[in-house]
Amino acid sequence: MSDILLIDDPLPGVRVLTLNRPERLNALNGDLVRELLAALEGCASSAGKIKVIVLKGAGRAFCAGADLKWLAEGTLADHAAHGRFHDDLSALCDRLENLDQVVVGQVHGYALAGGLEVLLACDMIVAAADAQLGDEHIRRNLIPGGGGSQRLPRKVGLARGLSMLLTGRRLTGDEAERWGLACASVPRDDLDAAALELAGGMAERDAQALAYMKRIVRRGIELPLRDGLWLELYQQHRYRSDSAAMDQGVADFAASSGRKESGDA
Numbered sequence: 001m002s003d004i005l006l007i008d009d010p011l012p013g014v015r016v017l018t019l020n021r022p023e024r025l026n027a028l029n030g031d032l033v034r035e036l037l038a039a040l041e042g043c044a045s046s047a048g049k050i051k052v053i054v055l056k057g058a059g060r061a062f063c064a065g066a067d068l069k070w071l072a073e074g075t076l077a078d079h080a081a082h083g084r085f086h087d088d089l090s091a092l093c094d095r096l097e098n099l100d101q102v103v104v105g106q107v108h109g110y111a112l113a114g115g116l117e118v119l120l121a122c123d124m125i126v127a128a129a130d131a132q133l134g135d136e137h138i139r140r141n142l143i144p145g146g147g148g149s150q151r152l153p154r155k156v157g158l159a160r161g162l163s164m165l166l167t168g169r170r171l172t173g174d175e176a177e178r179w180g181l182a183c184a185s186v187p188r189d190d191l192d193a194a195a196l197e198l199a200g201g202m203a204e205r206d207a208q209a210l211a212y213m214k215r216i217v218r219r220g221i222e223l224p225l226r227d228g229l230w231l232e233l234y235q236q237h238r239y240r241s242d243s244a245a246m247d248q249g250v251a252d253f254a255a256s257s258g259r260k261e262s263g264d265a
Helices: 030-045 068-075 079-098 114-120 148-156 158-167 173-178 188-203 207-220 225-242 245-262
Strands: 005-011 014-019 052-057 102-107 110-112 124-128 132-134 170-172 184-186
Touching (some): 005 030, 005 188, 014 188, 068 079, 079 114, 102 114, 102 188, 110 114, 114 148, 124 173, 124 188, 170 173
Parallel strands (some): 102 124, 110 132, 124 184
Antiparallel strands (some): 005 014
16 A cells, blocks of 8 residues: 555554545545555455444545546546546445445545545545535536446435536535435534544444444345345344344343343442
């Protein structure tokens, strides 16, 4: 790994990946996308040890999108190279969605175009109240290539999604929370602590339980309700067979209830 992506494990079970091209507002070029993909594969191979990933940006922004200067210097004119970049970006977003680990997107400053697409692939978003989130492809006569046209309407609804995609409208962090795009909006100074508190709490849970829960929701939401309910039951039986954590969780609850009923602390 180079210095354009920083990796840190600040809490047990939590890995923080920090986009580190602050001079370009962490804009995405081929190298950064490939390094992110490699880092996610490293997380995948550490499943059980790494339970939650926090994805954030250094400097003044989360990610301002694709690096248009880099594209203009030759990649855009080379159809094959441009295609490879978007193939890699699409693969990155798919990998974020399909990891066993929970992925928390931590956004401050700007999350625009390709930066928003990466954020949309995270499982939940914690935003600074004054962050700016938007898909601005249309303002540059571009269209999404990392899944934004599909994930955004699914997150906020068709009408709201189209309003952002077709006009380039931005949301503040507060608006993103109200629209259901972010799970929390906090003052900028509290953002790091809020994201780590959320990640650390989830990292205390069983790794397989987190993975199964994410898998049920991610796959089930694409299905009719009846099929989603069947999927939940099927995965519940699989989890019961795969993990002893369910037995331990029930036993711990029963022991705790017993102490309360007997008056023990």
